Amino acid sequence: MLTDLTIAEARDGLRAKQFTAEALTLEHLHAIEALNPRLNAYLSVGHAQAMEQARAADKALAEGDTRPLLGIPLAIKDLFCTKGVRTTAGSKILMPFVPPYESTVTANLLRDGAVFLGKTNMDEFAMGSSNMTSHYGPVENPWKRRQDPSAVLVPGGSSGGSAAAVAARLAMGATGTDTGGSIRQPASFCGLVGVKPTYGRCSRWGVVAFASSLDHPGPFGRTVRDSAILLGSMAGHDPKDSTSADVAVPDFEAACSRSIKGLRIGVPKEYRSDGMPGEIETLWQQGVAWLRDAGAEIIDVSLPHTKYGLGTYYIIAPAEASSNLARYDGVRFGLRVDGPELRDLYERTRAEGFGAEARRRIMIGTYVLSAGYYDAYYLRAQKVRALILRDFTEAFEKVDALLTPTAPSAAFAQGDKSDDPVTMYLNDVFTVPADLAGVPAASVPGGLDRDGLPLGLQVITRPFDEETMFAVAAALERAAGFAALPTLRAGA
């Protein structure tokens, strides 16, 4: 089935005229029609637009156009503003919002010929690790437990819809954003490759802001090569974003074929958590062995401030979010709940427009920035953040990459972990430090747990050294030979 192809394979197939872009897109649209009502991965599907883009791609292909994503159907997380297409950020407060502009990242993908199938579901304003906080309902993980196939599992979050769509073959690749782990953790839960590049590698212009200093747009792919192809198109300096890095975009795809012989791989002892299943530890050791076999040198390292990452994150992210979300006030766009006075307009609109988790984080953020608490919380957290970065910088003097587990568990069921917010926050323990430090990190599927659920391995490298990250990730991918398929998928 065309939907089983990788992006690299589809690209070759299109160029070799084995099938048309129209056929490729149509097959995906049929698959979405069949499976999305159950998965709820997509919030909106743009049939007409996708077919138009696919037909245009076919025309260009016939003329010998060799753009890297020509005719490739992708899913776009509903956090990216897409011109003329409703963008909700998974929230009620943006339900009526149709952006009059295209985000830089999605414009880059369109520039390179991609076809957009639709916008994917997500935790509201990217706040969550399970996609359960979306106003538009949860997403079902296409993977099922062997022991208990009726349990509905979460795909992870906040980019749950994108992950589920790619895993279920309802898209060949997808965009996501990673602020505390929101690409890597769902990638791990859904058996995908998920990449959080260096901070500033991809522009944030037109991406609905959650936590400005932590938001990283990045790709989902079913293979390392696919995600490298996607990142190559998404990345690039954007003068409209002051935090966009003015550095050239290397050939990420080529880096996937690099040998890792002689590379030094660090294994940080702190990447363990209480109650972490033994299988994850085992997989981690397996990953170390794979890399050693591929010629890398393994070195034990220490990142002593790792355990403070979550606390640091849950001060800084809500603080920035509380300010970024102040613009949702019912005046210029979005939901409006009227009231006799201005104060009523604001309070009612925001009470009704924001879900519980978003309200909770806005409250946390407002509190930690408020008078008397700034030094004790926000300032302190930014200092601990500096120490977390320093841990990485010092480690990278001894090693070229770090290998860790991606998540402290496999995908859990809807309904688990929902009582206590802190329990949910602990999902991000291994992903958060790389967000705080801005260093590139990718999750690669390493294997399955005893329940048949995917487990991911995380590779972290120096700032702007995604090439080494892709090289190591590709080596892991080759060694792991991960070929398992999710139960719920196109054509199954």
Added chain:
Amino acid sequence: MGYALQGRSGSWEVVVGLEIHAQVISQAKLFSGAATAFGAEPNSQVSFVDAAFPGMLPVLNRVCVEQAVKTGLGLNAAINKVSRFDRKNYFYPDLPPGYQISQYEHPIVGKGEVEIECADGSTKMIGITRLHLEQDAGKSLHDQHPTKSYIDLNRAGVALMEIVSEPDIRSPDEAGAYVRKLRSIMRYLGTCDGNMEEGSLRADVNVSVRQPGEVAYRTRCEIKNVNSVRFVMQAVEAEALRQIDVWESGEEVRQETRLFDSGRGVTRPMRSKEDAHDYRYFPDPDLLPLVLDQAWIDDLKARLPELPDAKKTRFMTEYGLSVYDAGVLVAEQATALFYETVAKGRDPKLAANWVTGDFFAALNSTGRTIDDPPVTAVQLGLLLDLMADKTINGKIAKDVFEAMVETGEDPASIVDRKGLRQVTDTGAIDAAVDKIIAGNQDKVAEYKSGKEKLFGFFVGQVMKAMQGKANPALVNETLKRRLT
């Protein structure tokens, strides 16, 4: 003693600090590419960034940074090579993002000072605490609809320089002089047009009072958005009187934000600011620290125009002008340039008299401005030349000037056309003098017997007989000879 207000219990001193908000002269806004021009159709100069649409981000305007640094240099202030932008968080409909991008802990300009000229001619230094860049807010119209306020975001995001003074001001006069001086410096630098009517310069006036001998400051109140120098001065006095009354009634002045009601000449509390704001300042994570290069700052400094104080001093030494005249001529850069054009190669004091006297009067009467004068500096200079070479005398010159104002003609052509050349022909003067003396023998006798004041009568009669065109010095000289 200085300025003091009399209360029921005695004298009171006024302590004033001013926060000036000056709109930066630039084509585009501080963080967006929308235009800044005044008076456009509502919401026609608004970008998605200004309207805080989802996903929009700020990018700093180079010229706004330059303008702030130039202003800082003009205030003899320290330029901070590293400064930072912070968010000031609060909700208001004219503030789309729910926060203002400002500078809190690390402003672009630090301490400086400015010399002001007080009404009595004395000068005083007023300290500048800091200058920082921040976004202006949009405009709310509250009087267009019974139950709704209308919002225009054209002004949202325009660059402002907030200039904070030390609480060194001690009278309404000093407050006025300070605002005028700041305005003058920024107009010279081209960093702000200082147009208070259009709102490009606004003052927040902080006022407290205390009794002589007190060292500490008492509670102050802030009077926001005062938009003329006159109102600043009036607000200072009105608020000081109010506070004195509060203290003398045994109450305490409450710290609050107030507005100046120019119609009634009093201040009143602002209703929308009930509780103290918690602005939750934190560094804007969409921006990075602003780092300035010393060489760039030095280059800006080298290219600054001559500023009012330096120009005034030079006018006094180079042209021998009084401190008052020099002050008047340098208040506006265009006026100073006008004067120097007239004075170049001519009698500078005469030039000063003509510019500050007849020329300024002509501006007033025609309603024209120095940028579009009825008589050019070159023309005025030519008029002075005609006097210097004695073609006309001073009195005729005034008539010629009036004609110049009316017609815009050059003085020489007016003199020719009207036949106003001064008569220096001693023969003609002798004849006229003889005639007057002959016809006024009684007065001649009175004069010779001691009534010296009658000399003026003879001068007047001779001038009248010669239609004012006689050279006065020659007339005097001839009369003196004939009357002894």
Added chain:
Amino acid sequence: MALDPATVRRIATLARIRMDDAEVTTLVGELNTIFGWIEQLNEVDIAGVDPLAGAAHMALKLREDVVNDGGYPEEILFNAPDRNGDFFAVPKVVE
């Protein structure tokens, strides 16, 4: 330190989110749990450490002073839930 209902109400006002008593009570509990967990940051020795605000590797780029945006009032106003001609409309504010 523990949050009380009054503090939660004050924060809700700052954040402009209406909250009923039930939600305030729930939040008091949740926020206290979260802050209790965050307190572990106090263990860290931060003496002499400069805060990191992200994007550690870059210098702030400046924009040229050119008018290249704005001038599309219809698009600016198009999504507005309440507008009057070229203005946004809100309940009247008294100053």
